[in-house]
Amino acid sequence: MAAAVEDFAPREIVSSRGARITVRAVRPEDEDGFHAAFLRLSSESRYTRFMSVVRDLSEATLHHATHPDATREFALVAVAGDQIVAGGRFVAVPETSDCEFAVTVVDDWQGHGLGRALLTALRDAAAVRGYGRMEGYVLSTNLAMRKLGARLGFSDGPMPGDATTRLLVVVLRGDDGRAAGG
Template sequence: MQNKPDVTTFVPFTVVLRDGREVLVREIAEDDKVGLMAAFSKLSADARYARFMAAMRQLPEAMLEQATHPSAEREFALVALATKEKGSSIVGGARYAAAPGNDVCEFAVTVVDDWHGIGLASRLLSALIDIARRRGYRCMEGYVLSSNTAMRRLARRLGFAEVPCPDDATLRVVTLAL
C-alpha cells in the first residue's frame, strides 16, 4: 500500500452541532498534551472504560506522547476544540492506526461526556473515514464493548458491519469497507 501524503492534506473545519455549539476540527498537534489531559479529566469512569477498555485514573505519559505524535505513515488523529467557551478546549478526538504495510486501520473516537448525543462523534468518525479512504486504506475496523450501544449504533449508521469478537465475548468488531 502506498500512502500519498500530498493527497491527504487535512484542512481544519468548523462544525455547528445539533445543540448549536461549535467546534473546530483539526489535526492533533504536539502542543495538545495539556488539552488532552484536561479532556481526559472530564471523562467519566464509564467513558474512560468504554474508550480504553481498562479502568484508568490518568492518562499515562507514554500514551499521551504517542497520541500527540502519530506516525505519519500509519496513523492520523483529529481533535475537536470548543471555540466559543472561555478559551478553546479539546472536547473530542478520533484517530486511526494501522500496522506497517497493512491496508486495514483501526479507529477510536472519544467525546467528553457533556458533548455526547449532539453529533460530534459522528462528524469526527466521518472525517476520519474520509481521510483513511484518501490515504489508500481499504478497510476500517474498531473493537467496541458490547455494552457501548451508542458507539455500536453510530457505527451501524455510518455503514459498519458488526460481528462478535471471536476472542472476547464482551467485544464487538465493527468493520467498514473503504
C-alpha cells in the same frame, strides 16, 4: 502508507445543539488540552474507550497521542472555544491494508453529533489515503458506539470466543482497488 495529519484542512461544524466546533488535526502543543479532556471523562467513558480501567494518561501516552507517526497514524480533535472536547484517531494494522479507529467525546458533549463528525472525517481520510478497511473493537454493551457505527455503514460482528466485544468494520476499497461504493 502515509497518513499525514497536516494534509487535513480544519473544518467548522455546528453541533446538534448549535455550538460551533472546529475539527482539526491534533498538534504537539495539544498535550495539556488533551490531558484536560481525558480528565473530564467519566470512568464509564474511559472504560468504554480503553476497555480497561484507566485512571490517568502517562506523559509518554500524551506525547504519543499528540505526535502521531505520519506513516501509520492519523489523529483529529474537536475543539469548542479553546477546549478539546473530543478526539479520534486511526492507526494502520500491521501486515494489512487496514486501519483501526478509536473515537472519544467528553461526557458533557456526548450526543451532540461530535462522534459522528469525527468518525466520518476519519473514515473519509482513511479512504483518501488508500486503506482497504477501517475497523474498531468495541464493548458489546457500548450501544452508542455501535449505533454510530451502523449509521456510518460499519458492519457489527461478533468476536469468536468473546461475547463482550464486537468488531465494527467498513470497507473503504474493494479487492479491485476501487473505492467502495464508487
